[in-house]
Amino acid sequence: MIPAEFKYLCPSSVDEAVRMLIQEGEDAKIIAGGQSLVPVLRMRLAAPTALIDIGGLTELTGVRDDGDSLLIGAMTTHYEVQRDHLIQDHAMLLKLVTDTVADPQVRHRGTFGGSLCHADPAGDLLAPALALDAVMIIAGPSGRREVPASEFFVDYFETALAPDEILIDVRVPKYTGWGAHYEKLNRVAQAWSIVAVAAAVQVRGGTIAAARVGLTNVGAGPVRATDVEAALVGQPATAESISSAALRASSGDSYKDNLARVLTDRALMAAVAG
């Protein structure tokens, strides 16, 4: 189908983009890589009166070293995340997750920030953002504000962003030397998760010193498996202690509950090995 008519605007700075959002009102929308928004427009599931294209804002691309953390520009593409050396050195989990997103064409256009703002519960980048304690840096009419991932994902396709706000950067603490793995079950290669588990583990002298575990597509948003994390800390990095902790990934009997436990076990085993 053909999208409904809209005004197309190209700001030259973040502040100008915010001004445009205010001026155009609640029916205006940011467009980043367009990989999720364009299909939505074509199906006429949304009909924004104006699209504000932030694709030309180079200030929003790339990964920067910021001491104890990395700053990932919202417009950094999946392809750039996959190849970035800072991410490989300090946040390997993000690279491994991004490797599983869609196909090369989508990864060249789709953006890290766009995935988080779209907030599809099956989107792969939400669970690692939550598990790694990422913080969203947001520009709006009153300046800049920071929102932790634990408060950013509100519901199905809903975030803490106001209609006149833009995600500009994502701060991710450094996880240098941690083992990481993303265990994703999907029907066919290069597709969305049925369920997936993002795991990062720090092992010291054979003991699990710290663990981060996030679940994809088991609810309205990403879920942090805090019970699993707590059960792992201080335990020997063995198959027995990992399997025992993984049982805490869910308590129900549904297909997805069972998947969450099995995939958590596999993700943690691989993270510890890697």
Ligand SMILES: Cc1cc2nc3c(=O)[nH]c(=O)nc-3n(C[C@H](O)[C@H](O)[C@H](O)COP(=O)(O)OP(=O)(O)OC[C@H]3O[C@@H](n4cnc5c(N)ncnc54)[C@H](O)[C@@H]3O)c2cc1C
């Ligand atoms: C065929 C196909 C397969 C895919 N498979 C997967 C998959 O396996 N796993 C997966 O995780 N994803 C998958 N995706 C989605 C892909 O990862 C998209 O890149 C992503 O969902 C959206 O990023 P985008 O930059 O294209 O955002 P857009 O489509 O441009 O925007 C999406 C939404 O976010 C808002 N938005 C975007 N950026 C900002 C910002 N900086 N500030 C405020 N609001 C913003 C927009 O207004 C819009 O509502 C797939 C997409 C396609 C087309």
